[in-house]
Structure formats: structure tokens, C-alpha cells
Amino acid sequence: MASIDVMRDPTKTGKAIRAQIRDTIPKDLALETDFKEGTKYTITEHVIKLMDELCKDPRTLKVFTSLVKHLHAFARETGLTHDEWRLAIEMLTRAGKESTDFKNEFILLSDTLGLSVLLDELSHPRPDGATESCEEGPFFTVDAPELPSGTSLIKDGTLGEAMFFECTLKNLKGEPVKGAKLEVWQADGDGLYDVQYPDRVEANNRARIIATDDGIANFHGVMPTAYPIPSDGPVGDMLAATGRHPHRASHLHFHITAPGYDTLTTALYPDFSPFLGTDPVLSADKAEWANMGFKEGDVTTGRVHIWKYAFVLASNEEVAALKAKK
Numbered sequence: 068m069a070s071i072d073v074m075r076d077p078t079k080t081g082k083a084i085r086a087q088i089r090d091t092i093p094k095d096l097a098l099e100t101d102f103k104e105g106t107k108y109t110i111t112e113h114v115i116k117l118m119d120e121l122c123k124d125p126r127t128l129k130v131f132t133s134l135v136k137h138l139h140a141f142a143r144e145t146g147l148t149h150d151e152w153r154l155a156i157e158m159l160t161r162a163g164k165e166s167t168d169f170k171n172e173f174i175l176l177s178d179t180l181g182l183s184v185l186l187d188e189l190s191h192p193r194p195d196g197a198t199e200s201c202e203e204g205p206f207f208t209v210d211a212p213e214l215p216s217g218t219s220l221i222k223d224g225t226l227g228e229a230m231f232f233e234c235t236l237k238n239l240k241g242e243p244v245k246g247a248k249l250e251v252w253q254a255d256g257d258g259l260y261d262v263q264y265p266d267r268v269e270a271n272n273r274a275r276i277i278a279t280d281d282g283i284a285n286f287h288g289v290m291p292t293a294y295p296i297p298s299d300g301p302v303g304d305m306l307a308a309t310g311r312h313p314h315r316a317s318h319l320h321f322h323i324t325a326p327g328y329d330t331l332t333t334a335l336y337p338d339f340s341p342f343l344g345t346d347p348v349l350s351a352d353k354a355e356w357a358n359m360g361f362k363e364g365d366v367t368t369g370r371v372h373i374w375k376y377a378f379v380l381a382s383n384e385e386v387a388a389l390k391a392k393k
């Protein structure tokens with residue numbers, strides 16, 4: 068930035084900012100071209116050069132150099148106007164002000180722009196045959212209770228139709244994964260996560276389930292229904308401006324961890340969804356409900372959704388080998 072002296076100098080304050088910067092940068096930090104008569108000045112090069120000279124941390128330098136290059140290229144490519152940039156700044160300001168512990172507009176933005184899932188793809192590449200990953204979404208919390216397999220996910224009074232979920236956890240060789248934990252979180256039958264209830268006192272519809280050494284985990288709870296992501300904030304405005312809707316098909320979220328295996332963040336969608344498409348079925352057999360852990364009176368609609376899935380985890384070595392190839 069221009070120094071205070073330069074800003075106060077009436078012969079200089081009328082100059083374009085790039086000229087002010089040029090005049091105040093020590094010569095040894097400025098680009099050669101800045102001082103050559105008739106050469107085209109590039110503000111991008113200037114900022115990069117400054118960081119190159121002053122930033123001590125190589126990774127920070129790499130990230131910010133790339134950020135400046137791409138941000139400037141974006142402005143040039145789109146011919147970004149002041150009004151548009153002001154709108155973007157207002158949106159980001161609102162995103163900060165309207166974010167809470169349980170509704171983070173920046174996570175929504177990252178998810179809806181596809182950045183979250185891209186980062187996961189880059190950090191956790193999956194070998195063929197391993198379960199695909201997807202974004203975590205904005206409703207993960209750290210207070211889910213740790214419970215054994217066979218547990219109930221819900222508190223009394225939770226809305227929704229009964230559901231039993233069971234999965235196997237295997238590696239790419241088809242062997243059971245030992246020591247796995249399956250963190251699950253989901254919406255209820257009204258399409259709402261526990262954190263969306265203002266009177267939430269404890270975790271509901273979420274748990275960290277300890278799988279058996281045979282690589283099996285199950286729980287019972289309610290079938291989630293479709294829900295819109297929060298669209299009353301700036302991200303909702305962005306979706307509307309780009310012609311997108313905020314609705315998501317019903318789904319279950321998972322973080323799956325196990326010693327020696329790459330963490331899997333994923334979600335399952337029922338077969339009527341246009342996304343991953345797995346296959347819950349229905350059971351009307353009361354004896355079967357008891358085996359799933361439901362007590363008398365738990366099932367009020369005369370049927371239980373049964374959802375089974377086989378997760379395939381990649382080992383740390385398999386993921387490291389894929390990363391090394393890139």
C-alpha cells in the first residue's frame with residue numbers, strides 16, 4: 068500500500084493505485100518492468116513479487132501466490148465490475164454475521180460450489196472398488212455419543228418412520244475391517260437435524276457406533292426425509308441467482324474410521340434419489356422388528372425401513388499410492 072506521505076502528497080494522490088504502489092516499493096522489491104518506460108505494468112506480478120520477497124513460509128507462499136493468480140485471472144476473465152465485487156463482499160460479510168455454531172454459511176458455500184467434495188477427492192483418492200466419498204455438509208457436530216453396534220440412534224419423541232440400518236465394513240480384499248467406528252448423523256422424519264431445533268439439549272439422530280470385529284455395525288432409528296439446506300441466508304440467495312434449488316434427497320451421513328484405513332466421509336441416498344441410490348426395503352414383520360432392537364410401541368406406522376449397505380474401505384497405503392501417482 069502507499070505510505071501515508073504518498074497518500075498526503077497532492078501530486079501523487081491522483082495517481083492510479085498501481086503507480087502509488089510502484090513509487091513506494093523499495094526498488095529491490097519491485098519488478099524490473101515497473102521501471103521500464105512503456106512496458107505494461109501488471110498488478111498481479113507486483114503482488115506476487117512482494118509475497119515472494121517477504122513471505123518466509125514456502126507453503127503459505129505457494130497457496131497465496133496461486134490464490135492471487137487465479138483471483139486476478141477470474142476478475143480479468145469475467146470483467147468483474149465494482150458493483151459485482153461489492154455484492155460479493157456484502158454476501159461474504161453476511162455469511163460471517165449469519166453463521167452460528169450450528170449453521171455455517173461458509174460450509175454451505177463450500178459445499179454448494181463443489182469445493183468441499185473436490186478437496187476430499189484430492190486428499191482421499193479412492194481406488195476402484197472402494198466406497199465413494201462425498202461432502203460432510205453443515206450439520207456434523209462433535210457431541211455424538213459413542214455407542215456399541217445394535218444401538219438406538221434416537222431419543223423419545225423423535226419424528227419419523229422406523230428404520231433399521233445395517234452395514235458391513237470390508238477392505239478391498241473382502242476382509243472384515245477390525246476396530247472400525249461408524250459416525251452417523253442424519254435428519255429426522257421431518258427433514259430436520261437435531262441442531263435445527265432451537266430447544267436442542269443433547270445429540271439426537273447421531274452417534275459414533277463401534278463396529279464388531281467382524282466388521283458389522285447396525286442401529287435403529289427413523290428414516291430421514293428430504294430437506295432443503297438452509298436457504299434463508301446469502302448461500303440461498305446465490306442458489307436462487309444461479310437458478311438452483313436448495314433441496315436434497317433424504318440421506319444418511321457417515322464418517323468411517325479404522326486403524327490402518329483412510330477415513331471415509333460419505334453419505335447414502337435411497338434408491339429413489341438421483342444420487343448414489345442404495346436400496347432400503349420395508350419390513351412388516353413384528354418379530355423381525357424386535358430383533359432389530361425396536362421395543363413394543365416403537366413402530367407406529369406398521370412398517371420398518373430396512374437399509375443395508377456394504378462399505379469398502381481403502382487402506383492408508385492404497386490411498387498413499389494413488390496420491391503418489393498424481
Ligand SMILES: [Fe+2]
Pocket residue numbers: 204206318320
Ligand atoms: Fe445432510
